[in-house]
Amino acid sequence: MNRRSMILGASAMAAVATNARPVCALGSRALTYSEAEAFVWRPLDASGGVSELVRAATLGANSHNTQPWRFMVSAQEITIGADFSRRCAAVDPDDHHLFASLGCAVENMVEAAVLLGFKVEARYEHTSQDRVTISIDRSPPSRSELADAITKRQNTRAEYDGRDVSAADLNTIGTAGTLDGVECLLVTERRRMDAILDYVVQGNTAQMRDQAFMAELIAWIRFDDNMAVESLDGLSARSSGNPSLPAWIARRLLPFVMTEKGENDKYAKHIRSSAGIAVFAAASDDRAGWIAAGRAYQRFALQATVLGIRHAFLNQPVEVPSLRPQFASYMGIGDRRPDLVVRFGRGPTLPRSLRRPIQAVIDQP
Ligand SMILES: Cc1cc2nc3c(=O)[nH]c(=O)nc-3n(C[C@H](O)[C@H](O)[C@H](O)COP(=O)(O)O)c2cc1C
Numbered sequence: 001m002n003r004r005s006m007i008l009g010a011s012a013m014a015a016v017a018t019n020a021r022p023v024c025a026l027g028s029r030a031l032t033y034s035e036a037e038a039f040v041w042r043p044l045d046a047s048g049g050v051s052e053l054v055r056a057a058t059l060g061a062n063s064h065n066t067q068p069w070r071f072m073v074s075a076q077e078i079t080i081g082a083d084f085s086r087r088c089a090a091v092d093p094d095d096h097h098l099f100a101s102l103g104c105a106v107e108n109m110v111e112a113a114v115l116l117g118f119k120v121e122a123r124y125e126h127t128s129q130d131r132v133t134i135s136i137d138r139s140p141p142s143r144s145e146l147a148d149a150i151t152k153r154q155n156t157r158a159e160y161d162g163r164d165v166s167a168a169d170l171n172t173i174g175t176a177g178t179l180d181g182v183e184c185l186l187v188t189e190r191r192r193m194d195a196i197l198d199y200v201v202q203g204n205t206a207q208m209r210d211q212a213f214m215a216e217l218i219a220w221i222r223f224d225d226n227m228a229v230e231s232l233d234g235l236s237a238r239s240s241g242n243p244s245l246p247a248w249i250a251r252r253l254l255p256f257v258m259t260e261k262g263e264n265d266k267y268a269k270h271i272r273s274s275a276g277i278a279v280f281a282a283a284s285d286d287r288a289g290w291i292a293a294g295r296a297y298q299r300f301a302l303q304a305t306v307l308g309i310r311h312a313f314l315n316q317p318v319e320v321p322s323l324r325p326q327f328a329s330y331m332g333i334g335d336r337r338p339d340l341v342v343r344f345g346r347g348p349t350l351p352r353s354l355r356r357p358i359q360a361v362i363d364q365p
Pocket residue numbers: 059060061062063064065096097098100101104153154155156157234235294312313314315316352353
């Protein structure tokens with residue numbers, strides 16, 4: 001069965017998984033990008049039960065949109081574990097980002113629970129699998145701004161409008177990002193933001209000179225809409241603010257349009273148009289700490305979304321190992337690891353990234 005031959009009902013939009021790959025379809029035809037986007041990011045449905053908890057989790061931020069998670073679901077609990085077949089060895093050799101991505105998924109599930117009528121408790125299990133178990137009980141559903149924001153949050157890789165964020169809003173997002181021993185440091189002073197830009201530029205330059213990094217990144221770029229809707233993962237051109245182009249043309253153009261100078265200039269514009277930069281540092285530099293950092297970022301991002309504040313990752317200073325200690329020292333966090341770097345401010349939205357359906361990520365217990 002391929003995606004074109006799937007018939008899923010005359011007018012029903014659906015995302016399911018065949019044995020070969022995930023499928024997003026409207027009746028017998030594949031969805032357009034914007035149809036898939038609307039379907040993936042449809043509001044959470046309180047009548048959807050435990051499945052909606054898993055769907056909420058899959059809407060979490062995740063490195064390169066690899067969606068590196070597997071779920072096991074029973075009536076009493078959901079476990080989230082790593083899908084190491086989706087690890088990114090070049091950018092993330094110790095799986096830091098992979099476990100931070102699991103943390104993002106866990107936090108979405110915890111926040112969604114209120115709206116979906118569940119009482120949940122997340123517990124990290126340090127086993128050979130290093131997974132998180134979420135125990136679930138029924139409880140009356142209630143409204144939650146953070147839960148509503150799950151289907152609105154996005155990494156907005158656009159230029160912002162340069163406006164400041166009020167002290168009250170800074171306090172609200174900073175508090176939301178302080179969780180489970182993770183510190184959320186907010187930098188809004190221009191001089192310090194320029195210093196962080198220097199780290200981003202150094203990191204980006206090193207990464208763009210690293211063939212393995214570039215090959216891995218390009219493998220996860222979905223240059224045209226068909227590629228994106230077919231795989232339902234990866235970095236779609238549209239969600240990075242670029243046009244959809246046939247992959248064979250885009251690959252040839254890439255060396256001319258994605259240059260070191262061009263990318264570094266873009267990051268300078270991105271940081272200078274932002275109101276501030278948030279740096280997350282967990283209490284421990286291990287998988288439990290990385291999951292906690294992901295949870296803290298996700299909560300920060302949901303709260304920012306509630307307030308109409310956009311955000312986007314700029315992780316180069318924490319991804320290039322030789323820069324990380326210098327960056328930690330600049331941020332004054334002693335021997336803790338700086339986990340994640342995120343700029344924020346007011347600005348436009350961009351097309352959203354896509355997700356595979358939950359059927360593609362659930363294993364039978
Ligand atoms: C641990 C982690 C690291 C990330 N690093 C970067 C990054 O350095 N640059 C970037 O543009 N996006 C980065 N992202 C954002 C992902 O690419 C993004 O979450 C994914 O494409 C899905 O898009 P969404 O967050 O808009 O749903 C990162 C996300 C996570 C969770």
